[in-house]
Amino acid sequence: ESGATMQIRYLLNGALPAQDVARLLESSPPKERKLLWELIDHDNQGDVLQYVSEEISVQFMKDMDTERLLAVSEHFDNDDLADILQQLPETLVKEVLASMTAQNRARMESLMSYSEDSAGGLMNTDTITIRPNITIDIVFRFLRRHSELPEMTDNLLVVSRSDRFLGILPLRKLLVADTDTIVRDIMETDCDVIYAHQSAAEVAQLFEKMDLVSAPVIDPETKKLLGRITIDDVVDVIRDEAEHSMLQMAGLDDDEDTFAPIMQTTRRRAVWLGINLITAFIASYVIGLFQDTLDKVVALAILMPIVASMGGIAGSQVLTLVIRGIALNQIGSSNARWLLNREVVVGLINGVLWASVIALLTTVWFGDIKIAYVIAGAIVINLLFAALTGTLLPIALKKLGIDPALAGSVILTTVTDVIGFLSFLGLATLFLL
Amino acid sequence: ESGATMQIRYLLNGALPAQDVARLLESSPPKERKLLWELIDHDNQGDVLQYVSEEISVQFMKDMDTERLLAVSEHFDNDDLADILQQLPETLVKEVLASMTAQNRARMESLMSYSEDSAGGLMNTDTITIRPNITIDIVFRFLRRHSELPEMTDNLLVVSRSDRFLGILPLRKLLVADTDTIVRDIMETDCDVIYAHQSAAEVAQLFEKMDLVSAPVIDPETKKLLGRITIDDVVDVIRDEAEHSMLQMAGLDDDEDTFAPIMQTTRRRAVWLGINLITAFIASYVIGLFQDTLDKVVALAILMPIVASMGGIAGSQVLTLVIRGIALNQIGSSNARWLLNREVVVGLINGVLWASVIALLTTVWFGDIKIAYVIAGAIVINLLFAALTGTLLPIALKKLGIDPALAGSVILTTVTDVIGFLSFLGLATLFLL
Numbered sequence: 001e002s003g004a005t006m007q008i009r010y011l012l013n014g015a016l017p018a019q020d021v022a023r024l025l026e027s028s029p030p031k032e033r034k035l036l037w038e039l040i041d042h043d044n045q046g047d048v049l050q051y052v053s054e055e056i057s058v059q060f061m062k063d064m065d066t067e068r069l070l071a072v073s074e075h076f077d078n079d080d081l082a083d084i085l086q087q088l089p090e091t092l093v094k095e096v097l098a099s100m101t102a103q104n105r106a107r108m109e110s111l112m113s114y115s116e117d118s119a120g121g122l123m124n125t126d127t128i129t130i131r132p133n134i135t136i137d138i139v140f141r142f143l144r145r146h147s148e149l150p151e152m153t154d155n156l157l158v159v160s161r162s163d164r165f166l167g168i169l170p171l172r173k174l175l176v177a178d179t180d181t182i183v184r185d186i187m188e189t190d191c192d193v194i195y196a197h198q199s200a201a202e203v204a205q206l207f208e209k210m211d212l213v214s215a216p217v218i219d220p221e222t223k224k225l226l227g228r229i230t231i232d233d234v235v236d237v238i239r240d241e242a243e244h245s246m247l248q249m250a251g252l253d254d255d256e257d258t259f260a261p262i263m264q265t266t267r268r269r270a271v272w273l274g275i276n277l278i279t280a281f282i283a284s285y286v287i288g289l290f291q292d293t294l295d296k297v298v299a300l301a302i303l304m305p306i307v308a309s310m311g312g313i314a315g316s317q318v319l320t321l322v323i324r325g326i327a328l329n330q331i332g333s334s335n336a337r338w339l340l341n342r343e344v345v346v347g348l349i350n351g352v353l354w355a356s357v358i359a360l361l362t363t364v365w366f367g368d369i370k371i372a373y374v375i376a377g378a379i380v381i382n383l384l385f386a387a388l389t390g391t392l393l394p395i396a397l398k399k400l401g402i403d404p405a406l407a408g409s410v411i412l413t414t415v416t417d418v419i420g421f422l423s424f425l426g427l428a429t430l431f432l433l
Numbered sequence: 434e435s436g437a438t439m440q441i442r443y444l445l446n447g448a449l450p451a452q453d454v455a456r457l458l459e460s461s462p463p464k465e466r467k468l469l470w471e472l473i474d475h476d477n478q479g480d481v482l483q484y485v486s487e488e489i490s491v492q493f494m495k496d497m498d499t500e501r502l503l504a505v506s507e508h509f510d511n512d513d514l515a516d517i518l519q520q521l522p523e524t525l526v527k528e529v530l531a532s533m534t535a536q537n538r539a540r541m542e543s544l545m546s547y548s549e550d551s552a553g554g555l556m557n558t559d560t561i562t563i564r565p566n567i568t569i570d571i572v573f574r575f576l577r578r579h580s581e582l583p584e585m586t587d588n589l590l591v592v593s594r595s596d597r598f599l600g601i602l603p604l605r606k607l608l609v610a611d612t613d614t615i616v617r618d619i620m621e622t623d624c625d626v627i628y629a630h631q632s633a634a635e636v637a638q639l640f641e642k643m644d645l646v647s648a649p650v651i652d653p654e655t656k657k658l659l660g661r662i663t664i665d666d667v668v669d670v671i672r673d674e675a676e677h678s679m680l681q682m683a684g685l686d687d688d689e690d691t692f693a694p695i696m697q698t699t700r701r702r703a704v705w706l707g708i709n710l711i712t713a714f715i716a717s718y719v720i721g722l723f724q725d726t727l728d729k730v731v732a733l734a735i736l737m738p739i740v741a742s743m744g745g746i747a748g749s750q751v752l753t754l755v756i757r758g759i760a761l762n763q764i765g766s767s768n769a770r771w772l773l774n775r776e777v778v779v780g781l782i783n784g785v786l787w788a789s790v791i792a793l794l795t796t797v798w799f800g801d802i803k804i805a806y807v808i809a810g811a812i813v814i815n816l817l818f819a820a821l822t823g824t825l826l827p828i829a830l831k832k833l834g835i836d837p838a839l840a841g842s843v844i845l846t847t848v849t850d851v852i853g854f855l856s857f858l859g860l861a862t863l864f865l866l
Contacts, residue, residue, distance in 0.1 A: 019642045027763040029771040051642075140608070149605035152646060154587065171604050172582035175573070208672075209452045209484075211665040213585060213646055231664050232644040238668060239641075242675030243757065246682070250753035251746075258758040259768065266779045269750055273787055276746045280739040281794065287735045294734045301727045301734035302720045305850070306713040308738065313684075313709045317702055320683035324676065325691040330460040335692065338462040342692075346699045354706055361714065417738070 009039045018044070022051035030261045042068065046075035054080075055255045058087045066095040079124045079233065082111035110226075119203050120196040122237070123217040123227035126150040129159045132166055132184040136177045139169070152230040154213040158187045165218050165225040167191060194229060195220040203229060204237040205329065245323050248405035251275070275410055283308070283417035290425035293433060299366050300428050303375055307424045310354060311382035311416030318343050318390025319412050323404050326394060340391045347387030351380035370432055378424035385419045386412075442472045451477070455484035463694045475501065479508035487513075488688045491520045499528040512557045512666060515544035543659075552636050553629040555670070556650040556660035559583040562592045563616060565599055570612040572602070585663040587646040591620045598651050598658040600624060627662060628653040636662060637670045638762065678756050681838035684708070708843055716741070716850035723858035726866060732799050733861050736808055740857045743787060744815035744849035751776050751823025752845050756837050759827060773824045780820030784813035803865055811857035818852045819845075 012021055021040070025033050025048070037060060040048060049057050049072055061069060061084060069092065073081050085093050085108070097105050107125050114120025128149060130139055139156065143149065155168040167189040177186055192210050194203055194217045206212065207229075214230045244254055251272030287294070287304070294301050322339070325331040331339065355376035363372040389412055394404035397411075445454050454473070458466055458481070470493060473481055482490050482505055494502060494517060502525065506514050518526050518541070530538050540558050547553025561582060563572055572589065576582065588601040600622040610619055625643050627636055627650045639645065640662075647663045677687055684705030720727070720737070727734050755772070758764040764772065788809035796805040822845055827837035 023642070023762075027765070027768060029768060029775075032768075032771075143608045144610075146609050148609055151605070151644065152587075153605055154585075154646070171608070172584070172586055175576045175604070176579050176581055177577075208668060209456070211584065213587070213664065231646065231668075235641060235664075235668060235671060238672055239675050242672050242679075246675075246679035246753060246757070249679070250750050252750060252753060256754065256757075258754060258761075258763050259772070262775055262778050262782075265775065266782045269747070269779060270783050270786060272750065273743060273746060273783055274790075277739070277743065277787060277791070280742040283738050283742070284735050287738070291731055291735065295731045298724055298728045298734075301731075301737075302717050302724065304734075305716050305720070305738065305741065305854075306710070309713040309716070309846075309850075310706060310710065313706060314702065317683050317685060317705065320679060320685060321689060321691060324679070324689075328691075329456075330691050332460070335460060335462060335465075338465075339692070342462075342695055342698065345695050346702060349695075349699045350703050350706055353703060354710060357707075358710070413742075417742075421738075 005039070008036070012036065012040045012048075013044050018047045019051045021048045025052055026056060026257075027259070029259045033259070042071070046072035050075045050077070050080065053255070053257075054083060054087075055257055057084055062088050062092070066092065066099060069096055070099050077124050078107060078111055078126070079122055082108060082114075083116045083121060086112055086116065114196060117200045118196065119194045119198040119200065119217055119229060120226070122200055122203060122229045122233045123196070124230065124233075125227045127157050127216070127225065127228050128153060129157045129163075129225065130169065130183060131161070132158050132182075132187060134183055135179065136174065136181045136183065136186075137179040139174065139183060140179070152214055152232065155191075155216075157216050157225055157228070158183060159225050163224045165193065165216055165223055168216065191216075193218050196226055200237045201241060204234050204241060207231060207234045208238065241327065245320075245327060245405040248403060249320070249323070249409045251406070276413070279410055279414045279417065282414055283421060286418050286421045287425065290421075290429060293425055293429045297371070297428060297432055299368070299371055300425060300432075303362065303371070304421060304424055306358065307375060307378045307382055308417045308420035310358075310379055311386045311420045312413055314347060314350065314383050315386030315390045315412045315416045316409065318347075318387055319394060319404075319408050322391055322394045323408060326398055326404060331395065336391075336395055340388070343387040343391045344384065347383045348380070351383035354383075355379040371428075374427045374431055375424060377427050378420065381423040382416060382420045386416050389415045438472070441469070445469065445473045445481075446477050451480045452484045454481045458485055459489060459690075460692070462692045466692070475504070479505035483508045483510070483513065486688070486690075487516060487520075488690055490517055495521050495525070499525065499532060502529055503532050510557050510666075511540060511544055511559070512555055515541060515547075516549045516554060519545055519549065547629060550633045551629065552627045552631040552633065552650055552662060553659070555633055555636060555662045555666050556629070557663065557666075558660045560590050560649070560658065560661050561586060562590045562596075562658065563602065564594070565591050565615075565617040565620060567616055568612065569607065569610045569614045569616070569619075572607065572616065573612070585647055585665065588624075588649075590649050590658055590661070591616060592658050596657045598626065598649055598656060601649065624649075626651050629659055633670045634674060637667050637674060640664060640667045641671065674760065678753075678760060678838040681836060682753070682756070682842045684839075709846070712843055712847045712850065715847055716854060719851050719854045720858065723854075723862060726858055726862045730804070730861060730865055732801070732804055733858060733865075736795065736804070737854060737857055739791065740808060740811045740815055741850045741853035743791075743812055744819045744853045745846055747780060747783065747816050748819030748823045748845045748849045749842065751780075751820055752827060752837075752841050755824055755827045756841060759831055759837060764828065769824075769828055773821070776820040776824045777817065780816045781813070784816035787816075788812040804861075807860045807864055808857060810860050811853065814856040815849060815853045819849050822848045 167187040359372035359376040600620040792805035792809040830837040
């Protein structure tokens with residue numbers, strides 16, 4: 001083993017924090033990633049893996065035998081482990097579950113029954129629960145029996161004898177309370193709770209709105225306490241959500257691994273290029289309708305990309321704004337009409353402004369004022385359609401249950417291309433021939 | 434006053450949580466926003482305003498007199514207030530500062546000396562500090578003297594007599610410790626600290642990596658404790674950062690108000706359209722170079738948008754991926770070369786694949802195999818350039834200190850348009866005439 005390898009092995013096994021090693025794995029191309037992984041001692045792999053993004057963890061874990069998988073999985077929070085197990089081969093998962101204690105297996109099976117995008121899928125079971133009828137002094141003595149409280153413990157959860165959730169006792173209140181106070185008298189009962197079936201997006205909104213560190217998760221029927229969700233998991237949801245639109249608009253996957261291998265990347269990109277090719281051929285078909293016109297006035301061929309491009313740019317500005325507004329839950333039926341009006345007016349003003357500039361430049365370039373009128377008309381028409389489509393399309397897609405970020409940009413480009421070529425070449429056919 | 438207005442007034446003043454009223458204001462067009470605002474009692478406005486996004490808060494607050502501004506500002510966290518004061522007219526700020534107690538004024542002036550995008554700008558001064566040489570029992574008694582601990586208090590901060598930061602005592606450790614233990618013996622000294630001049634982005638990365646709820650902020654020179662940063666403020670940074678790229682790529686502002694008034698929206702959009710018009714005219718100029726060729730083979734005019742569009746789509750996929758990788762700090766000199774290689778290979782494979790499909794379709798459409806060869810060649814060339822530009826451009830812009838998300842998409846489109854038209858019409862001139 002070379003000196004350099006020994007040095008790297010030293011860095012990977014303790015000299016660097018596990019979080020940094022995880023970051024290093026994520027930032028490495030496939031081959032280097034595998035090499036680095038093999039230099040990490042088996043005993044340290046679990047510690048590192050808990051910080052690695054899910055897609056990459058699954059890649060490593062699906063090649064492990066049951067024994068190593070079990071050893072590694074001890075480092076994971078229950079909720080993360082449940083997400084990963086859901087993606088491993090069934091036989092492997094069965095073996096892992098079989099090797100767990102009955103209590104752990106029951107917990108894990110219950111967590112795995114929730115989808116990853118639900119509150120149940122985000123939830124952990126490491127709650128500290130107390131009864132309402134004890135004194136603060138007893139709470140302190142109960143806590144002191146633990147060797148350490150779970151991370152992100154900001155509240156104790158108050159439950160009945162049958163595990164029904166009653167309220168929370170924030171540590172910030174506990175620590176300032178008289179020791180002979182009864183929990184019931186200072187616990188908060190109007191606190192924010194989450195039901196297990198709620199979506200991860202709803203959970204993230206609640207955490208952001210109410211500035212929570214953790215929140216209890218409740219069974220909607222029995223009102224029993226199931227677990228809690230902590231801000232660290234919610235931060236991941238918030239980042240994923242905010243990145244989602246940008247990645248989807250470019251036809252990239254949500255959990256896109258920046259350093260995915262060639263064939264995986266090629267396949268994903270090919271699909272998106274294929275979909276966009278249909279758009280491009282539709283645009284070409286529209287141009288083809290005006291073959292005779294193009295044959296007579298070659299300046300049209302030179303100028304026509306300007307009309308399509310200005311429409312595309314204006315449309316994608318509106319589309320991006322509306323997609324973000326929908327994601328932030330800002331846009332509903334009450335304000336959609338105002339938004340549409342504004343966008344149409346903005347489109348009209350900018351249409352007239354830039355149509356004038358383009359008409360001027362065109363006149364100078366081709367010395368033909370009739371072409372200038374035609375392109376100016378087409379620009380105004382296309383910017384109006386861009387405003388309409390950019391506003392209404394994502395709202396309509398959302399209503400149809402289709403992700404506006406994914407389908408929106410393709411459809412918008414089709415519209416602005418088709419309208420752009422149609423209006424420009426159509427007006428030209430009417431007025432220039 | 435109508436019954437409906439009374440009903441709304443009732444909802445805005447207590448029936449709805451302040452956070453929901455804030456959300457309502459953010460989701461309302463300008464006129465409705467102003468009407469709603471006026472229906473909120475003066476006493477409640479501060480409570481609502483603390484949850485409203487900064488840009489909108491500033492709008493309301495710049496119209497207040499000093500007295501109201503002072504009353505409202507009592508609801509704000511120090512860090513948020515400092516950010517807002519930095520955007521208000523100077524005379525108003527002076528009056529507000531003059532009306533504060535000497536201690537508060539000193540604190541506020543110190544907070545205002547930091548930029549909003551730095552750790553100092555995110556920091557709050559509501560820390561609970563203890564000395565290292567006291568027992569846990571005394572800590573408990575000290576805490577009980579407070580009426581309530583500040584929100585998001587997960588650690589007590591241990592400082593020397595001269596306020597030098599020594600370490601943290603996590604509540605999760607405090608609560609399980611023996612009461613006669615000395616703080617020094619259980620405090621954590623290797624905890625994560627933040628220096629006041631660090632960027633907000635670095636702070637966010639640290640919080641995400643280490644799953645922090647709060648972290649102390651230290652003066653880099655004196656090592657004195659200045660304050661602390663809490664996860665709720667960091668969540669805002671994370672969301673803004675993740676949204677930043679998407680908004681910038683569409684030429685939208687970071688703090689874009691979805692319901693900004695018409696003229697403000699028009700002005701911002703106009704600038705972006707103008708920049709893109711330059712791109713469009715450059716592309717048209719390139720087409721104009723081949724006027725004779727277009728005059729002879731009109732099919733070229735029909736097909737040429739396909740070449741530009743496929744290049745643009747492929748390029749913006751790479752660009753988006755690399756911009757995100759840079760934002761996540763994943764891409765550096767060690768792996769940029771691997772990434773470039775992969776993108777070129779992916780571009781080549783997808784280029785050949787889709788060039789074949791397009792060639793086939795073109796042959797069927799125009800019954801001319803020579804045009805098919807020409808467009809296939811142009812597609813491969815353009816997808817290669819798209820891969821090169823999409824990878825290298827954002828890395829180069831970043832090195833030059835230019836935001837790759839803002840400038841990247843315009844430059845990329847220029848490249849894929851120019852290369853697309855140049856290669857397609859150039860090859861056509863060589864082989865078809």
